[in-house]
Amino acid sequence: MASASVDIYRRLLRYSRPYAGRIAFSILASLVVAGTDVSYAGLVQPLVDKIIAGGQHDLVILVPVFVIGLALLKGIGRYLQEYYIKTAGQLVIQDLRNDLQGHSLSLSMAYYGRNSTGKIMSRILNDVGMMQRSAADVLVDGVRESFTLIRLVGLVFYRDWQLAIVAFLVLPVAVLPATIIGRKIKINTRKGQSSLGNLTGHLQETFSGIKVIKAFGTEAGERHRFRTENLRFYRFLRKVLKYDSASSPIIEILASFGIATVLWYGINRVLAGAMTQGELFSFATAMFMMYTPVKRLTKVGNTIQKSLGAAERVFEVFDEAPDIADAPDAAPLAPVRGQVTFDAVGFAYRDEPVLHEFSLEARPGEIVALVGPSGAGKSTVVGLIARFYDPQKGCVRIDGQDIRQVTLDSLRENIALVDQETFLFNATIARNIRYGRPDASDEQVRAAARQAYADGFIQELPEGYETVTGDRGHSLSGGQRQRLCIARALLRDAPILILDEATSALDTESEAEVQKALANLMKNRTTFVIAHRLSTIMHADKIVVMENGRILQIGSHTDLIAQEGLYRKLYDLQFKS
């Protein structure tokens, strides 16, 4: 536990290093602030003595100069201290959040399969947010109060070091409850943040699934689910608040032992003549004055524990290694001719094998169709080409190169994918189409849209290509969304094209049109087409019939139709009626 905390401190420290200048400057400014306090007493008093007692009346003018000058100095010092330390904290947190988002993006699809979107978002927003709120408190109060405390402790020891030792004997006793409270705060903050993650996840889910919720009339159930989780969140928070509120009173009670000892022992020393009354009085005053910084510092300690609870969750994400990453000796994929080979590939998402001894060869420029029942593994096959996952057995090669040996960037540059699930960004139609090639000209965007048979409906939209599609393209029809996704893939202009149920939402007529356009485009690229509608894939060079992760038949439409088998069965089902 302790070493884990140390590790987190070390990592946070690494993040603050770039801002060491700001932090040092801020500490310098707080020294100025502390210095001005002392100067008031140190400078104004002799000045007054000289003027009144010494009769140097011409020095009168210096009094307001000193008072105002010191106030100015202190004010500026305070401003610089707060401004620089707070911006430093903010910058550290900003870097952390940027890195966290970047790292999350580099994690594999397997990670996204294990964690819900909401929970991943929560770490980047809520957990980093918790650290952010703490950072400012810790830095401002921590620095300021530590200085005050050090000065007071120094003063007490300077006055009477023996009495000071007696007074601080109580200190070890105070450490134990502070540690226990700190640990409880950290644990419950962690649990609370996890519950907050569930809340975020729930919100994200309800808003994305709002149509299902409304259609099934399950608003009440969703409200209940949210309230239950919210209550759970409150319960953890309540524990944090309980420990947080208890810490100051406990410190005060323990401190009273120190004060009581000092008074008892001190008065005895005064009575014995070892100390003057004045000395004891000044000593006790300094002790009382320590209250405030000690209390504030325990609060700071608790805040640190809270942010550690959140930081643990943040660094957990950083510790998640991206399992699909460039091999150390990865080379960029040379310009691709488009030969794709599956060599005895065995693959499982978890334990259940999805592909068995899967071998397939697509020659450059060939159109390979994958057909078969739902769950046969068709999407899995094309996902392996894009290296969303790595196979456990065998390998996938492009132009003879194992794709695990090439850089991911270069691999994906060579692939254009239209996924089974259409996804559009909440941006203009033009930006959505341009997504894979941001430098494409308006004319190129248009051309891609025309080829995807989308230009027509886009022109009819109120703002044409500048129409914003809404989250995930909710303001468009299913077929319109698919056509935009096809346009996006076409503009990408990659040598390997993957169409996973890309035209399933189109009516037969527009599908035929899109097919015609696609036929031209497929000419110089290797294309993988997945479709349930056999009319879509009849003209493919090679049709691969799959079931349960195995290849049952391979051949052209005419070959397969001539054979007894799954393909003919599917064909009969679709065309007999």
Ligand SMILES: Nc1ncnc2c1ncn2[C@@H]1O[C@H](COP(=O)(O)OP(=O)(O)OP(=O)(O)O)[C@@H](O)[C@H]1O
């Ligand atoms: N992310 C995943 N995690 C775990 N199992 C998965 C995942 N994706 C798919 N599967 C499983 O792998 C098997 C093959 O899925 P796949 O998506 O490749 O089928 P498919 O042939 O594309 O089906 P469909 O025609 O319905 O799209 C299925 O049994 C499915 O449950």
Ligand SMILES: [Mg+2]
């Ligand atoms: Mg699929």
